[in-house]
Amino acid sequence: MQEWFEEWFDSPYYHILYKNRSDDEAQQFVENIVSHFQLGPTTTLLDVACGKGRHSIAFSSYGIDVTGIDLSKNSIDFAKQAENDKLHFFVHDMRDPFRTNYFDIVCNLFTSFGYFKTDEDNRLAAASMYESVKDKGSLLIDFVNRNFAVQNISVNEEESKTIDNIHFEIRRSYNDKRLIKQINIRDGEKKFRFEECLNSFSLEEMTALFTSVGFTLQTVFGNYLFEQYDEANSPRMILVFTK
Secondary structure, three states: OOOHHHHHHHHHHHHHHHOOOHHHHHHHHHHHHHHHOOOOOOOEEEOOOOOHHHHHHHHHOOOOOOEEEEHHHHHHHHHHOOOOOOEEEEEEEOOOOOOOOOOOEEEOOOOOOOOOHHHHHHHHHHHHHHHHEEEEEEEEEEEOOOOOOOOOHHOOEEEEEEEEEEEEEEEEEEEEEEEEEEEEEOOOOOOEEEEEEEEOOOHHHHHHHHOOOOOEEEEEEEEOOEOOOOOOOOOOOEEEEEO
């Protein structure tokens, strides 16, 4: 039986619903990462759960040697159109190690963690990132801040939108520390239902998970401008670890 993310991320409706995600925002975030870590042509970078590659492509514009991995074959097939000598994409499960002690920096961006049902699967994903990064290398995890997400649900619980004549009804909820989005789709006479189900983490929980596999927390930022993290109000929880 497929997990929700295997079915949903490979669905054409996923790409339709989220096709207007801002490439400009991705480019600005990448620019800030490149500046903060002083990345350049000698850097090797792994983009874990890269989707269709918008961040990977932005990183590659700085001459960085970028590898993107994602479980969705459809996303990787799309991303591969942008491949070059220093930009490559592979279908890969983040719970399985991908190259050992190879990358200067590993990035996991845009809340692309916490999909799994069990703590052990989350630990396996964290451990695989640890295996991939070189000694003294860095890991950057970009995750939604739990308090901000719960506040957003309270004011934006239901949403309706029509894209390319396809109607989406979205209902958000939060229970048992999981952020849940139910997505009902009407495409002509056809109807579909999908669900996104994401583990939420406090800063302490995320820190404990990644330090348990060997990482050391260096700093935490609260948004894509790398401003100070505020547990009550920051939209993001961007953690920087070293190996």
